[in-house]
Amino acid sequence: MQLESIEVQLSYDHYKFTCPRVETIVQREMLSIFLTDPTAPAAFLRLFFHDCQVQGCDASILLDGNDSTNKLSEMVSSRNFGIRNRETIGHIKSKLEFECPGKVSCADIIALAARESVSLSGPRIQIPLGRRDSTTYSSQQADADLPPQGITVDELIHIFDSKGMNLEESVAILGAHTLGVGHCQNIGSRLYDPQPGDQMDQKFEAFLRKICPGRIPLTNFCFAPNDGTPAIFDNQYYRDVLKGRGLFGIDSNISRDPRTAPIVRQFAVDQNHFFGVFSSAFVKLSSTNVLTNGEGQVRRQCNRIIVDER
Known part of the structure; x- marks a missing residue:
């Protein structure tokens, strides 16, 4: 799907009626984190990049592995060494679930957290929202898609x-x-x-x-x-x-x-x-290969796929 068509499906007022305080809540929670951990902005920005590089910005990096099927989390990939604050995204999700249940995707929370990480001391970036969460993940794809340290x-x-x-x-x-x-x-x-x-x-x-x-x-x-x-x-x-x-x-x-x-x-x-x-560049990265409309799902817990949405 071309970038232009995806940007049409994402929007800058996606949560205007379903969760109007989403950006305020994310900003409040992130500020609380930044005050106690000055290294957090870098961690959230890296989490965002590593999520978007594999399957697009779909929060697949947050999914836990499945022992019963021997399916491994993307975090198993050596390319994801040092990634942290996945649980913090889940914490912010719980705050948003209380405010507006089942409306805000984990993928959008990652993107907003990264945006706040940049704007703390850098530019304030307006990003379109409406990403949905993936129902798939792959440690092998993480190995293949995340660039190595020796990239040319x-x-x-x-x-x-x-x-x-x-x-x-x-x-x-x-x-x-x-x-x-x-x-x-x-x-x-x-x-x-x-x-x-x-x-x-x-x-x-x-x-x-x-x-x-x-x-x-x-x-x-x-x-x-x-x-x-x-x-x-x-x-x-x-x-x-x-x-x-x-x-x-x-x-x-x-x-x-x-x-x-x-x-x-x-x-x-x-x-x-x-x-x-x-x-x-940030907006383009955050808008490429995303799931929108009826694709994917909006998880209730960021580390777990909803098996039956009926």
Whole structure:
């Protein structure tokens, strides 16, 4: 289905009559979380990206596995290492079920939570709503669809082109790396087995080697900040990338590739422009391959499919 037709089925006033306070409730609950956990915005944004990358933005990432059928949750995928706050989406869902039972999808809650995570210190993005929740999930599809840490610029362009993004928007969506941290498990190979042509500031590399002293970390709790302001959504990521201080190989690649380097430089000096392009990319990502109208369902609990809706 084309992006244009999906955007018609989603709408900016979808809950006007069925749950008019949905955005207010989500915003209130998210603010409460942010006040106690400054790392939460990055976690919710990553949850959103990983949900949307597999089957579209359908909350399939929230579904638990089924022991009786040996069907594994998407969380089993190694690509979902470090994903958290799934239960928090369920908590927000319970608040909305009390307010307007059976109306607000878990998929929309994920999208709104990600929107609030960005707007806490970045742009306020208006997103259309009306996504429905999937009744399927697949750890194998998560393995196949979630991009690896060693993604190339060509692969990046291909992935986001399929979601209707142009080149500038594809570079902008990477700006989400401005929030949060990278786990040593995901950057160890770059530090100790770098690809030809990969470039990193020597002092920054030495700093990372102290944090991540081996290719395979001893624990899952070793991590490094994504940029110099990991709790603020800004354009610091692009400024750091130009200095060779990006965590991942793709960070180095977009600063050197002739197709993307001019965009990186522009975002590094013009935060408002970055915010505008990121907002456009965010809406496109959140609107691609979604379930609408009679497709899927609106779950009552985000981790469980409704088996019989009669």
